[in-house]
Amino acid sequence: xxxxxxxxxxxxxxxxxxxxxxxxxxxxxxxxxxxxxxxxxxxxxxxxxxxxxxxxxxxxxxxxxxxxxxxxxxxxxxxxxxxxxxxxxxxxxxxxxxxxxxxxxxxxxxxxxxxxxxxxxxxxxxxxxxxxxxxxxxxxxxxxxxxxxxxxxxxxxxxxxxxxxxxxxxxxxxxxxxxxxxxxxxxx
Numbered sequence: 001x002x003x004x005x006x007x008x009x010x011x012x013x014x015x016x017x018x019x020x021x022x023x024x025x026x027x028x029x030x031x032x033x034x035x036x037x038x039x040x041x042x043x044x045x046x047x048x049x050x051x052x053x054x055x056x057x058x059x060x061x062x063x064x065x066x067x068x069x070x071x072x073x074x075x076x077x078x079x080x081x082x083x084x085x086x087x088x089x090x091x092x093x094x095x096x097x098x099x100x101x102x103x104x105x106x107x108x109x110x111x112x113x114x115x116x117x118x119x120x121x122x123x124x125x126x127x128x129x130x131x132x133x134x135x136x137x138x139x140x141x142x143x144x145x146x147x148x149x150x151x152x153x154x155x156x157x158x159x160x161x162x163x164x165x166x167x168x169x170x171x172x173x174x175x176x177x178x179x180x181x182x183x184x185x186x187x188x
Contacts (some may be wrong), residue, residue, distance in 0.1 A: 078132040079164065
């Protein structure tokens with residue numbers, strides 16, 4: 001499922017076990033496959049076990065980014081844009097599941113995957129699409145877009161969108177770098 005391999009629970013080292021337990025507790029609450037029924041973690045979480053000290057820091061950052069004050073729909077629109085730009089299959093898989101739960105329709109998700117901003121999105125979600133799209137291009141985010149975002153959603157939301165997009169670009173890079181596959185024929 002990835003270039004580093006999956007680690008069976010019985011093969012965990014003493015350094016890996018506490019991180020595995022922490023991630024497993026969180027992973028059991030996700031609506032997409034993050035752990036096989038045999039216990040192996042999959043997706044980004046599987047990668048963390050290969051370097052547990054860094055993995056713990058990464059997991060804490062993931063939880064911190066997850067706590068940024070944005071609506072779930074804005075968050076998922078931004079992440080789906082990143083997944084589409086980076087052609088990151090696991091990220092697209094996981095966040096399509098979350099986006100559906102957040103009320104983003106299948107048609108909207110398909111349009112985002114094709115690089116288009118759905119007309120049916122609300123103004124704040126359209127802004128998130130524009131910001132995520134802009135940040136996926138070389139150079140600074142357009143000042144006019146930044147200023148419009150400050151006016152429409154405020155500085156705190158704009159800062160949060162930038163952090164979400166930046167973090168998920170990083171997530172896409174590690175998922176793609178380690179060739180993380182979408183789970184098939186497995187149950188969480």
